[in-house]
Amino acid sequence: MHQSAPAPRPRVLHLAQPVDGGVARVVLDLARAQLAAGLHVMAACPDGELDTGLRELGVDVRRWQAGRAPGPGLPGEVRRLARLAGEARPDLVHAHSAKAGLAGRLAVRGRIPTVFQPHAWSFEAVGGSTAALALRWERWGARWADRVVCVSEAERATGLRAGVRAAYTVVPNGIDTERFAPGPRTAPLPTLLPEGPEGPEGAVAPDPAAPVVVCVGRLCRQKGQDVLLQAWARVLDAVPRARLVLVGDGPGRETLGHRAHPSVHFTGAVGDVVPWYRGADLVVLPSRWEGMALAPLEALGCGRPVVVTDVDGARESLPPALAARCLVPPEDPAALARAIAALLSDPPLRAALGDQGRRHVLATHDVRHTAERISDVYRELLDARTERRPRVPSECRESIHP
Template sequence: MAPDSRPARIDIRDVEIIAPNFKRRLSGVTSTIIQLIPVQRALGQKIAALGPGLPATLPHIRFRDLIHLWTPPVGKKHRVWHARRNVEMLPAILMRDILRMKLKIVFTSASQRKHTGWTKWLISKMDAVIATSSKTAAYLDVPSTVILHGIDTVRFSPPADKAAAKAAVGLDPTKNIAGCFGRVRHQKGTDLFVDTMIRLLPDRPDWIAIIAGRATAKHIDFENGLKARVTAAGLADRILFVGEHTNINDWYRALDLFIAPQRWEGFGLTPLEAMSTGVPVIATDVGAFPELLVDDGNGPQGMIARDSLDAMAEMAARYMDDTPGRDTLADAGLAHILEDFQIDMEAKRIAAVYRSTRY
């Protein structure tokens, strides 16, 4: 490993909060850790990661450093261990209760289903619990603090020039663009988006659609089936599968309408990312989506019933045909994000939970 790519190792004596990541494969939890830790450190929180599957530059400690957990950092009685999975709660309980190490354990739950007895037991041993939505909190048997995820509003920000943003990712700057981003699979409702566009685009020559995201090996046949439907409809040049991109923020900037068509979702950041980029959003009533969209007093704007092609097509047609309506929804969404969903707000709310443990 070249010297300039070595992991950013932190002296554990300078670490007050440990964020373990015991899963190598990239997941929503891993992504949350990657995005939050730099923000938390910028706010003065002495936090470091522990475990595989993280960028080499992310501040971290090593497993062998855990031997020092019997000694708390200067000015503290304990360290905080912030777990987000069962496999991260269990070792912390053993270290705190069996080895008597100086730890307080915080757990963030994103699950929206009934917990097993084992998981309930683990959660009951926490010093504090965070739920990522009110829906998640309803599945917990212990008190929790609801903290919705935030967004990096610098990375996800509106373009200065929409036409230039479209050209920058190789799309026609003269077209309006509807988008659906995320893993390509049935659970994510990619087929509902594709079928909606097959229904609507023939009568709207000024619109095209893009699907950005990857189909894993298990879902390749599903993706190929969607491509075949698009080709059969004669829309292969107007419904584009553009793959997975690390610069996904640039692709959001090219959009005129974003649709989150999920049939099921644990939390789902894509509506927040789209709104932060100044794009109007339509989303199904799953996961935390009802808590993320703008509520004008009559319910979340742009919300539709899950697994309903007719509802999606009706709402999409409404906004595709109403430029002022899209602009109004986009402006409301961006203001909503800036007021309530900036990622530093999430980091500050998490810090308050850490403080509640009196570590």
């Protein structure tokens, strides 16, 4: 009996720059799920931790030489990306974050179904004339995105208020709930920290019994660690033995180190953040802007309560009990200090909030649900292009789901 040939697997090309932090984790999680679902997954990105992780998964990675921010090299980056896309021949392009979204849309210009995922809007990250230019681009570039995927309703609302008219879909961020899960606090602060004090001269030795606050994120203006350091003196007035650990690295490391109290510790880049979440009594992320930050979701997945600033995506990522107690205005050190001190002084409340947070993440922020919804977006776009271009084989419409 004649058997029909198997339907070709849709070829998805992820474009990414930056290649670290939350964007890298989102791309890795999506690639892992899409490979398992039978898609042909490709990626174009600069060298870095994302490139390494994708290759380990078995993704077809094409090296794309590109800086983190737009600059004089942009025309060459666009040309290189156009050549890569021509060689890869994807059925769909998924561009992540501002830089890849800029270069990718200029390179493809709507000739291939294109998904753009801002991961927080570019015009929020800058000021003055640069912000005005970024906003003009986002308004113009929206015509070359078949779909703009926002990670929160708040991020979508920010785009609409700014005049970015596009076909939007909201897909909340998700995490690997098996990896980010509660576990024994087997690695207390002294054993997690490297030998010798980190941070400014005179840093004190860690106290195993001291309450530990952990902040996970790139050391940069967006994540607001400078605001947390301003708040920390007030926290110590209420909880003198408290310790603060800043997990991550970035351009703000030296400046933050000069401002830090001896009770503040810097880990630098770490390979696995899970032990730091499990070793924390409280996780704090004082961001100035986000789309929907991953760190609070990861902390909640590990059963740890959080204090976060009320920026885009924060309310949507928290269960009601935490939203009522754990949200503070951005760039408000006094409010941040009050929220941290209140929770450090109430262990039973921390335990209850951590348990509620874990259950909320399991129900609404499992990365498998995220990947399924992204696949739905891909299928819609491929179906729409197939209907407009009958010469495309009809099998493409049926093969986006396993």
